[in-house]
Structures are given as structure tokens and as C-alpha cells.
Amino acid sequence: xxxxxxxxxxxxxxxxxxxxRRRSGLDEMLGADGNARPQWQSLCTRLxxxxxxxxxxxxxxxxxxxREDGATYHIYGNPQGPEHPWALDTVPLLIDRPQWEQVSRGxxxxxxxxxxxxxxxxxxxxxxxxxxxxxxxxxxxxxxxxALVGAPLPTPQALPLYTADLARGPDERLWVLGDRxxxxxxxxxxxxxxxxxxxxxxxxxxxxxxxxxxxxxxxLERLLTQLAGSADALAMLTPGPYNETYFDQALxxxxxxxxxxxxxxxxxxxGSLRMPRGTPLRALLRRLDADWCDPLELRPDSLLGVPxxxxxxRCGQLHVVNPLGSxxxxxHALTPFLPALARAWLGEELLLPQVATWWCGQPRGLAHVLxxxxxxxxxxxxxxxxxxxxxxxxxxxxxxxxxxxIRAHPEAWAAQAPAVHSTAPVITPNGLxxxxxxxxxxxxxxxxxxxxxxxxxxxxxxxxxSPDTRGSQGGPSKDLWVPAAPDAELTPALRTRLRDRPxxxxxxxxxxxxxxxxxxxxxxxLARAVRAWSWRVDSDQTPALRNRLxxxxxxxxxxxxxxxxxxxxxxxxxxxxxxxxxxxxxxHWRGLDGSLGAIRDRLPGxxxxxxxxxxxxxxxxxxxxxLAELEPRLTxxxxxxxxxxxxxxxxxGGAFFACGLHLERTLSLIATLNGLxxxxxxPLLADASAEAVLAASGGGDVYRRSHGWPPEAxxxxxxxxxxxxxxxxxxxxxxxxxxxxxxxxxxxxxxxxDWADQVRAIAAPLAVQRIASTTAAGELIRTLRxxxxxxxxxxxxxxxxxxxQLRTHRTL
Numbered sequence: 001x002x003x004x005x006x007x008x009x010x011x012x013x014x015x016x017x018x019x020x021r022r023r024s025g026l027d028e029m030l031g032a033d034g035n036a037r038p039q040w041q042s043l044c045t046r047l048x049x050x051x052x053x054x055x056x057x058x059x060x061x062x063x064x065x066x067r068e069d070g071a072t073y074h075i076y077g078n079p080q081g082p083e084h085p086w087a088l089d090t091v092p093l094l095i096d097r098p099q100w101e102q103v104s105r106g107x108x109x110x111x112x113x114x115x116x117x118x119x120x121x122x123x124x125x126x127x128x129x130x131x132x133x134x135x136x137x138x139x140x141x142x143x144x145x146x147a148l149v150g151a152p153l154p155t156p157q158a159l160p161l162y163t164a165d166l167a168r169g170p171d172e173r174l175w176v177l178g179d180r181x182x183x184x185x186x187x188x189x190x191x192x193x194x195x196x197x198x199x200x201x202x203x204x205x206x207x208x209x210x211x212x213x214x215x216x217x218x219x220l221e222r223l224l225t226q227l228a229g230s231a232d233a234l235a236m237l238t239p240g241p242y243n244e245t246y247f248d249q250a251l252x253x254x255x256x257x258x259x260x261x262x263x264x265x266x267x268x269x270x271g272s273l274r275m276p277r278g279t280p281l282r283a284l285l286r287r288l289d290a291d292w293c294d295p296l297e298l299r300p301d302s303l304l305g306v307p308x309x310x311x312x313x314r315c316g317q318l319h320v321v322n323p324l325g326s327x328x329x330x331x332h333a334l335t336p337f338l339p340a341l342a343r344a345w346l347g348e349e350l351l352l353p354q355v356a357t358w359w360c361g362q363p364r365g366l367a368h369v370l371x372x373x374x375x376x377x378x379x380x381x382x383x384x385x386x387x388x389x390x391x392x393x394x395x396x397x398x399x400x401x402x403x404x405x406i407r408a409h410p411e412a413w414a415a416q417a418p419a420v421h422s423t424a425p426v427i428t429p430n431g432l433x434x435x436x437x438x439x440x441x442x443x444x445x446x447x448x449x450x451x452x453x454x455x456x457x458x459x460x461x462x463x464x465x466s467p468d469t470r471g472s473q474g475g476p477s478k479d480l481w482v483p484a485a486p487d488a489e490l491t492p493a494l495r496t497r498l499r500d501r502p503x504x505x506x507x508x509x510x511x512x513x514x515x516x517x518x519x520x521x522x523x524x525x526l527a528r529a530v531r532a533w534s535w536r537v538d539s540d541q542t543p544a545l546r547n548r549l550x551x552x553x554x555x556x557x558x559x560x561x562x563x564x565x566x567x568x569x570x571x572x573x574x575x576x577x578x579x580x581x582x583x584x585x586x587x588h589w590r591g592l593d594g595s596l597g598a599i600r601d602r603l604p605g606x607x608x609x610x611x612x613x614x615x616x617x618x619x620x621x622x623x624x625x626x627l628a629e630l631e632p633r634l635t636x637x638x639x640x641x642x643x644x645x646x647x648x649x650x651x652x653g654g655a656f657f658a659c660g661l662h663l664e665r666t667l668s669l670i671a672t673l674n675g676l677x678x679x680x681x682x683p684l685l686a687d688a689s690a691e692a693v694l695a696a697s698g699g700g701d702v703y704r705r706s707h708g709w710p711p712e713a714x715x716x717x718x719x720x721x722x723x724x725x726x727x728x729x730x731x732x733x734x735x736x737x738x739x740x741x742x743x744x745x746x747x748x749x750x751x752x753x754d755w756a757d758q759v760r761a762i763a764a765p766l767a768v769q770r771i772a773s774t775t776a777a778g779e780l781i782r783t784l785r786x787x788x789x790x791x792x793x794x795x796x797x798x799x800x801x802x803x804x805q806l807r808t809h810r811t812l
Contacts, residue, residue: 015052016044019425019432026168026422027434028093039096039483046204047091052431058200059090059427065196070600070608071189071251074244086247087476088193089426090201093437093458094208100482103166103174103441104452106352111162111443111450113342113350114179114329119158122149122325132344133337136361136411142382143182143327145290145310147297152316153323154227157445160321161220163187166439166456168422169353176354177419177438182327183287186440188251190457191217191494193479198493205493211454211484212491219451220444221256227319228283232504235261235275237286237293239304241598249287250601255494258285260601263293265506268308273318275506276799283319289384290324332414333359333381355419361411369415370403376415378402385412421467426460426476436461438469439480456480505653505745509602511800512595513653516644517660519592524637525668525696526556526585530571531630532695537567545689552675556668558583575626589633604647610640650743656799658740663792666733670781670788672696673720690716697728721781730781734759744799758791 020034029040036044047055063085071086095103120127121144127133138144154160163184169175194213198205228234236253238246238260253260265275272280291298293305312318328334335357342350358365359381369376374392391399406413423434439456458478459469469475484490533549547563550570554561557574565573575585582591596603596611603611613636641661648654676689690711694700699719707715723729738759 015048015055015432018430019434023423023434026170026172026420028168028422028424028437039094043092043094043204043208046207050204055090055427062088062090062196062200065200066192067612068605068609069192069196070247070603070605070611071192072247074242074246086189086192088196089460089476089478091425091427091432092197092208092210092479092481093424093439094481097483097485099174100454103352104454106174106176106350107162107164107441107443107452108450109342109346109348109351110164110176110179110338111159111445113338113346114162114181115157115159115445116345117341118323118326118329119153121328122151122153122158122323127341130344132341133334134361137331137333137337137359137381138328140361140381140411141328141331141333142384143290143325143330145298145325145328147310148313148323148325151314152319154319154321154445156447157450158323159326159329160223160227160323160445162443162445162450164441166352166441167419167437170420171353173353174439175419176352178332179329180440181322181329183289183322184442185245185248185287186457187442187453188248188253188255189245189477190440190442190453190455190479191255192251193457193477194455194493197479205481206490208481209483209490210481210493211488212493213453213455214491214494216442216444216451216453216455217255217494219446223444223446224256224258224283224285224321227321228281230282231257232279233282235259235266235281235284235504235506237261237263237266237284237288239288239292241600243287245287247600254601256285259504259506259509261506262508263288263303263305265508266306268306268312271315271317273306273309273312275504278504281318283321285321290327291384293320293324327382330383331381332357332379332416333361333411335359335414335416336365356417358415359411360406360413360415365414366406366410369406369413373399373403373415375418377418378406378413378415381412381414390418419467421461421469424458424460424478426478433464435464435475436467436469437478454482454484505656507800509599509653510656511796512599513602513648513656514660514795514800516592516595516599517657517662518664519588519595520637520641521661521664521668522556523585523588523592524634524641525665525672526553526574526588527630527634527637528698529553529556529672529696530575530585531627531634533692534571534627536692537571545692548676548689549692552672555671555675557585558587572626602653604643606643607640607647610636610643650740651745653745655740655743655745659737659744659795662733662737662740663788665728666730666737666788667785669697669720669728669730669733670785673717673781674778674785689713693720699726699728702726730784758787 016036020030023030029036029044031037050058066086066088072083073086075084117127121138128135128138159181161181161184163180163186165177165180166174167177191213198210224234225231236249236256236258238249238253240246240262243249250260259275261275266273266281267276273284274280286293288304292302294307294309295302295305296307297310298305309318309320310324313320313324335354336359338354339350342348358368358376360366360369369378376391377388378391379388380386389402391402394402421436421438424437425432426435437458437460439458441456442453443450444453445451458480460475460478461467461469462475530553533553537546537549546567550561550563550567553571553574559574561570561574563570573584582588593611596607600608600611644657645654645661648657650658672693676693690713691700693716694703694711697720699716703709703711703716703719706719719726719729721730724731724735726732741759
């Protein structure tokens with residue numbers, strides 16, 4: 001929808017006037033005289049015309065789009081749950097082109113300097129020999145990996161990616177707050193912000209002649225492909241779906257068209273790093289801190305890395321981006337020495353000012369810090385060793401304890417002058433309001449230097465009196481708009497990327513898609529049966545049938561049933577399951593929720609919307625309320641099955657989902673038939689069970705139309721076992737499983753055909769003979785059950801060779 005050109009006079013007058021009253025100090029939008037800065041005048045005029053009511057509506061539209069994309073940020077220890085919605089403000093942040101070109105030159109210079117330093121520290125070490133750096137600054141930092149001294153580094157630049165946090169200082173220049181090179185985050189969020197802003201405010205985006213980000217993403221993709229040799233030899237390593245910036249990682253992997261893999265997806269056997277049955281990986285874009293990457297040589301307790309990765313790097317078989325060991329550059333002790341390094345190696349002064357920093361490992365620095373401790377921000381030199389501390393806010397005992405720690409190990413500490421952040425406008429319930437803002441900028445190595453992205457991820461504070469812009473504490477993010485060059489042709493915000501090859505499916509993705517299908521079918525079968533049989537369990541006057549119903553429900557729930565309990569109590573137990581095991585309806589629900597969350601980057605948008613309706617919380621203690629919740633849960637399950645079945649192509653993981661779904665439906669039907677009337681020779685009891693079986697399978701109406709009523713066991717068996725056109729029959733499900741097995745990706749045709757032929761062989765007796773009796777049917781399906789479990793084991797062993805410690809929630 002195009003932006004309106006006018007609103008009511010009242011809302012137009014109040015938009016910027018209210019902001020003027022609220023601002024204090026240095027502001028991005030308004031100058032000291034309270035008027036809009038030159039680069040903001042055009043935007044302010046357009047914002048006035050749009051008006052506050054429309055801006056609020058656009059804000060709701062942005063929130064809806066982000067919610068549908070599943071954009072989140074994990075906040076550990078959050079009482080409301082770790083998954084926090086990603087927030088984006090409607091008003092962009094602007095920087096004029098001349099100033100951005102100055103900033104870009106400063107970022108390129110700083111990236112080049114750190115690139116030279118990284119190559120030197122793992123090579124000739126001139127900086128240490130020439131006295132430009134004290135050895136303790138490097139050797140005392142945990143990010144320095146001695147095992148990689150002399151190892152090959154990426155080319156053309158040793159440091160492929162560079163990220164820096166910037167804030168406007170009191171001189172109105174952008175200052176460097178810190179360098180981020182270990183496993184820098186935020187680029188995926190920045191790309192998501194740009195896409196959503198360009199789609200929600202299209203006319204404003206065009207009118208401001210905003211430079212697109214597509215060329216930067218292309219440059220990053222070219223660099224990674226150059227390092228890997230081919231796109232098939234490239235992947236992104238993630239800590240997993242519970243990492244705080246997992247959505248950022250998933251989105252960047254999607255933009256680059258590369259698989260997002262866990263360490264558990266990879267192995268280094270045979271002299272190269274690879275996924276099972278995949279080509280060797282030659283380049284790995286990592287979002288995992290180095291010490292977690294190789295449990296063989298770094299952290300032995302890491303379950304996130306790949307044993308042998310360092311050896312692959314030393315042998316030149318693998319390029320890691322950024323290199324393992326680059327974390328030594330994220331070093332607050334290094335900051336005071338960078339100006340001298342720039343003069344010695346580049347013959348230049350640093351173009352971007354940096355926050356004044358003192359390293360306590362030098363006597364002068366320690367003396368200054370101790371004398372001014374209450375006015376400084378104190379940090380461990382390594383970010384992993386703890387957050388920044390404001391000693392002036394500590395209680396006396398805590399302050400003294402900090403001083404003791406600093407005096408005991410001064411080389412491990414640095415201090416900085418508190419940064420002064422400018423403010424930027426954000427939308428609040430009361431209109432525009434100023435909030436502290438920090439920019440995260442990105443640069444990628446090129447043949448002759450670095451390319452800086454013409455934009456940034458902007459983070460803001462949550463409160464007007466707070467400078468804290470961290471993701472866990474801050475307010476909404478913003479998109480940074482930089483005008484395109486006057487003579488440049490405007491390009492799309494982000495380019496549509498066409499792929500000429502199907503994406504590789506990592507084992508953890510295939511595993512979770514398979515188990516989404518299984519848990520979905522498992523939860524549906526149990527919920528259907530409980531809904532259909534609850535009144536029979538409560539009111540049936542035949543104890544033998546009531547007991548068979550409860551025992552069959554127990555089989556579907558994966559847990560034993562105490563027949564001495566009151567039926568209501570037994571049903572509630574089957575619904576609630578066991579918090580420590582994936583059993584009962586709640587356990588199936590948790591398993592499904594966990595598998596959905598583990599591969600949110602691969603789910604279609606509609607599936608993400610449905611997945612947020614899952615609530616794997618406790619089952620209500622009242623049986624009527626617990627049973628009432630079955631209907632909406634079944635509705636979500638059916639909707640999710642339809643969305644995934646339509647959106648997932650076989651080569652993109654749909655075959656794994658379908659195999660899991662049809663295999664579990666087959667096993668659930670076998671459990672239902674076997675539990676109710678295939679294990680009894682009593683024809684009266686079998687006939688009495690027939691209606692209950694039809695109710696649980698959804699076949700009552702089909703049977704009524706074809707056979708009349710009441711049902712009798714033999715014809716019910718024939719419908720549920722052999723009818724090829726009834727979607728819930730065993731024959732139908734096995735046929736669907738055969739088709740899915742033939743579509744499994746990444747296998748030689750002979751292997752896929754062999755598995756499909758196994759399924760066909762399993763189903764063959766159903767096609768060639770009519771079931772003569774319940775006894776014969778019982779023998780047949782018990783044989784089928786064993787063969788299906790064998791097939792499932794073979795499928796899992798071939799496709800999902802995951803760490804057993806990470807698969808404890810899987811039960812066959």
C-alpha cells in the first residue's frame with residue numbers, strides 16, 4: 001500500500017513537536033537548534049505527511065511480518081521464555097552519503113590493519129618482536145590459538161569478515177566502540193530489517209534513494225565460493241536453534257543459499273570435513289566461538305564442534321571464516337596499541353576515533369584505572385570472561401572484591417571511558433521518542449581491500465535514560481539508510497537469488513523433518529482415540545472392552561496404564577504423560593514442538609504461524625477441560641500437516657516428513673487394531689470393538705456408506721487393512737510410504753529403489769489375500785510391525801547418524 005500524502009492537521013503538528021520536547025543531548029535527527037539536520041529534512045517532511053496514526057499502523061504491519069517470518073532473539077533466563085520477538089522500528093536511521101563514505105574509509109582502514117595483525121600473529125610475529133605489542137596482550141588472551149601458528153590463512157585476506165560497533169561521539173563523529181571478528185552476528189537481522197522496511201514503506205524507501213544491500217551479499221557469496229572452490233563445498237556452522245541469534249544465522253544462510261549445519265552433522269574422517277554422503281567441505285562460515293569448534297584440541301566438553309577441525313585447517317583442507325584464532329582481535333587490551341600500529345604499518349593515523357581505553361597490564365594504565373575506577377567501565381580483556389562492570393554502582397564490598405581481582409591479575413583487565421551515545425527517534429505509544437543508538441557495520445574482504453555494506457544494524461535502548469542497547473536489554477532495532485550515489489541506478493533492497501541446484505539437507509534437518517512427521521501422526525492418533533473413546537471408557541458396562549480401550553490408549557501414548565485407577569484418572573495420565581520422557585499426548589506435543597523449533601529456518605511461513613500455536617505446557621487437572629483442549633489441538637495438527645505437505649518439495653526435505661508421517665500412521669493403526677480386537681479370539685468382543693476402531697480411525701462414515709451399520713469385525717478389518725482408496729487404511733499408508741521412499745534425496749537410485757521395494761514387499765500380503773480371520777490378521781500385522789521397525793532403523797542409521805546424546809527425545 002502506498003504511503004498517504006496527508007493526515008489530520010493535529011497529528012501532523014504533533015509528530016516532531018513532541019519529539020523536540022523529549023530530546024536531550026546529541027540527537028541523530030535534530031541539531032542543537034531543534035531543527036532537522038540537512039539529511040533528515042526530506043524524511044521529516046514525509047513523516048509529517050504520513051502522520052502518527054499511519055506510522056503506528058505501519059509499525060503493526062512490521063510486527064506482523066516479523067512474526068510470520070519467525071524472527072526471534074533468544075534471551076537466556078527470561079521468565080517469559082527464551083524466545084523474544086525481534087523488534088524493528090518504523091523510522092529508519094539516516095546518514096548522508098559524504099559522511100558514510102568517510103566512515104567506510106575508516107572501516108576499510110581498520111579492517112586492513114586487523115587483517116595485517118592477524119596474519120602477523122600467526123606468522124612472523126613482527127608486532128611482538130618489534131615491541132609494538134606486549135606479549136601478554138596476545139599470549140594472555142584466550143582467543144589466541146597457539147596450535148594454529150603457521151597454519152594457512154584464507155586469501156586474499158586473512159580476515160574475511162570485519163564487523164564494528166559504532167556510536168556518535170560528542171564531536172559528532174562516529175566512534176568505534178569495539179571490533180567484532182570472532183563469529184560476528186547481526187548481518188542476517190540487518191538483511192531482514194531491510195527487506196521488511198522496503199516492503200512496508202516502499203514509497204518512502206524509493207523517495208529517499210536508499211542504496212541497496214544486494215551487491216554486498218553478492219560480494220560475500222563470491223568470497224565464500226572462492227574459498228570453497230565451489231558452492232557445494234560450503235556450509236555455515238551454527239551452535240543450534242537455542243543460540244540467542246539462531247534466526248540471524250538461519251536467515252544469512254538462506255540469503256547465501258548454503259546449508260546451515262550443526263557440528264553433529266559433520267565428521268572429519270577420511271582427511272576432509274564433510275556431511276555424510278556429501279562432498280568434502282572446503283570452507284565453513286562459522287557462528288560458533290573457536291574454543292567450541294574442536295573438542296579434540298580445544299574444549300573437550302564441547303558437543304557443538306567437530307573433532308579434528310583444527311587438523312583440517314593446519315593441513316590446508318579447510319578455510320574457516322572467520323579463522324579459528326581470530327578471536328584474539330576481540331581484545332580490549334589491544335585497543336590502546338592500534339593507533340601506534342597504524343602509524344608503524346600503514347603510515348597513517350586511524351581515520352575513526354575509538355573509545356579511550358587503558359590496559360591494566362602496564363603500570364601507567366593500572367595506576368590510571370585504580371585512581372579513576374568509579375568513572376570508568378571495567379572489562380575483562382576477553383568478552384567470554386564476563387560483562388562490563390560499572391564500579392561506581394557497586395556496593396562497597398563488591399567494589400573492593402573487584403579491585404582485589406584487578407590487582408591480582410592486572411593483565412586480564414582493561415577499562416574504558418563511558419561512551420556517550422547519540423539518540424535516534426523510535427515509535428512509542430506516545431509518539432516519537434529519543435533512544436540511545438549503536439550501529440553495527442559490516443565489511444567483507446575483496447581482492448584489493450574491503451567492501452563495506454552501505455547500511456547497518458542499528459540497536460536502540462529500551463528506556464530514555466538507558467545507554468544499554470544489547471539485544472537482551474535494549475529496545476527495537478532500526479534499519480540504516482544510506483543514499484545511493486547521485487549518478488547510481490537504484491537497485492532493489494535485496495536481490496532475488498535463483499539457485500540451479502537443490503539445497504543440501506544436513507542430517508539434523510532431515511532427522512527433525514522425519515520426526516515432525518512421526519510426532520504429528522503420533523499425537524493425532526492418540527488425540528483422536530481419546531476423543532472418540534473417552535465416553536466409552538467412562539460409561540461402557542463391558543469391563544473387558546473398557547480395559548482394552550485403556551490398554552490400547554496406553555500403547556498409543558507409549559506408557560503403561562494402571563487398570564485399577566478410575567478411568568478419568570487413567571485418561572488424564574495418558575494425556576499428561578511424563579515430564580522426563582516423550583510419552584503421553586503432552587510428550588508427543590513436546591517432541592513435535594522441539595523438532596519444529598530445531599529447524600525453523602526450513603519451515604514455510606504458514607507453518608511458522610501454526611507452530612506458535614503450540615503450547616506443550618501442563619495438561620489441565622480437570623478431565624473435562626483436558627478433553628475440551630483436544631479439538632483445537634487436532635485442528636492445529638491437521639492444518640500443520642496440510643501446510644507442510646504442500647510446501648515441502650521432496651528434494652527439499654518433504655520426503656523425510658512424508659516418510660515419518662506415513663510410517664507412524666501405519667504403526668499407530670497397527671497398535672490400535674492389535675490392542676482392540678486382533679489379540680482376542682472372542683468374536684463378540686471383536687465385534688463390540690469394531691465401532692470404537694472406526695471412530696478412532698475416522699472411518700465411520702466411509703464404512704456406513706459402503707457396508708451399512710452396525711459394523712462387524714471382518715468387514716472393518718478389510719476396510720482398514722486392504723482398502724487402497726481409504727486414506728487411513730494400512731494399504732494406503734504403505735503405498736504412500738513406498739512413494740516417499742523413492743523420493744528420498746541424496747541417495748543412489750539403487751538404494752532408494754531397494755528401500756521402496758522393501759516397503760512394497762511388506763505390503764504385498766495385503767494386496768493378494770483377503771484376511772480370513774482376526775487371528776490371521778493379528779499374525780500378519782505383528783509381522784509387518786517388526787519389518788517396519790527394521791526399515792525405520794535402517795533409514796535412521798543411513799540419514800541421521802547423530803550424536804546419541806542429542807537424540808534422547810527420540811523413541812520408536
